[in-house]
Amino acid sequence: MGDEVILLNFWLSPYGIRVRIALEEKGIKYEIREEDLRNKSPLLLQMNPVHKKIPVLIHNGKPICESLIAVEYIDEVWKDQSPLLPSNPYQRAQARFWANYVDTELYKHALRFWTTEGEEREGARQEFLECLKSLEEQLGDEPYFGGNNFGFVDVALVPLFCYFYTFSLYGNFISEAQYPKIISWAKRCTQKESVSKSFPPEQMVKEYASKKRHKG
Numbered sequence: 687m688g689d690e691v692i693l694l695n696f697w698l699s700p701y702g703i704r705v706r707i708a709l710e711e712k713g714i715k716y717e718i719r720e721e722d723l724r725n726k727s728p729l730l731l732q733m734n735p736v737h738k739k740i741p742v743l744i745h746n747g748k749p750i751c752e753s754l755i756a757v758e759y760i761d762e763v764w765k766d767q768s769p770l771l772p773s774n775p776y777q778r779a780q781a782r783f784w785a786n787y788v789d790t791e792l793y794k795h796a797l798r799f800w801t802t803e804g805e806e807r808e809g810a811r812q813e814f815l816e817c818l819k820s821l822e823e824q825l826g827d828e829p830y831f832g833g834n835n836f837g838f839v840d841v842a843l844v845p846l847f848c849y850f851y852t853f854s855l856y857g858n859f860i861s862e863a864q865y866p867k868i869i870s871w872a873k874r875c876t877q878k879e880s881v882s883k884s885f886p887p888e889q890m891v892k893e894y895a896s897k898k899r900h901k902g
Contacts, residue, residue, distance in 0.1 A: 691716035692744040694730050696723055697886050698894060700793075700845035701753035702741040707841050708757040710880035712764040754785055757841055770838045784824060784831065785842040792817045796846055811859070818860065822868045829874060836878060844875045848885060 691709065695702035695718055709716050721730055721740050733742045733749035742749050743756040745763070750756045761770040771778050795817060798810035821843065825831055831839035847868075862869045875881050 688715070690744075690746050693718050694721055694727070694733065694742040694744065695719070695740050696721050698891065699740060700849065703845035703884050704753045704841050705741045705743055705756045705760070706884035707844070707880050708760040708770060710883055711768045711770065711836070711841075712760060713767055714760070714764060754789060754842060757838065761838070769835070770832070770841060772832065772837070781832070781838040784821070784839045787817070788821070788839070788842045788846070792821075792843070793846060796849075815860070815864075818865060818868060822865055825867055825871055827867070830871065836875065836880075840871075840875060844872065844881055845885075847872055848876065848881075849891070 691714055693702065693705055693709070693716055695705070697720060706718075719727075719729070721727060723740070726738060730740065730742060731738055733744060734740075734751045737751065739751075741753055741756065742751050743759065744750075745759075750759045757770065771781055792814065795810045795814040799807055799814060802810060828834070830836045831843070860869070876885075
């Protein structure tokens with residue numbers, strides 16, 4: 687009777703964390719299979735032959751690739767529990783727009799910050815904070831991007847945000863004085879079990895980041 691749900695993932699991936707949060711929000715039983723990204727499993731190559739990347743959600747043997755598509759799929763299939771996208775078509779389109787903004791803008795600058803040094807790194811930081819300002823304006827005085835309900839944009843943003851704020855890997859990267867609304871939003875999100883349960887332990891993240899720094 688039950689659905690077989692498998693998530694091919696790498697524990698540090700903010701994209702994979704999104705899918706985990708969505709599964710946890712819906713109360714779905716699932717199995718995580720950790721991938722070694724230097725030695726990808728035959729199952730990953732079979733399930734995502736185009737991009738050969740994680741995360742891949744496998745539902746009853748069928749793969750769903752790309753994290754936001756997987757989150758939306760989860761929301762559609764298990765629609766009776768904790769809806770992530772609003773029922774109103776305009777609001778749904780807006781949620782997709784801002785989730786895409788997180789994906790194409792915020793993640794891009796975060797990756798540049800993570801992989802560069804010096805002036806380029808500082809430029810990436812400034813771009814990241816500019817994007818954050820736009821998101822804070824969009825959030826306004828609502829508790830979540832989904833209004834009173836934790837939703838699609840929250841799921842898209844919170845994994846990346848937590849690396850830069852909650853885990854404070856980069857010191858005072860985001861000023862609480864400058865971004866009070868989005869900081870209180872982050873605190874609200876991380877108090878949710880679906881979010882806190884989906885994150886790797888802070889110490890593991892810091893150790894990984896430290897090793898990566900030293901290698902670089």
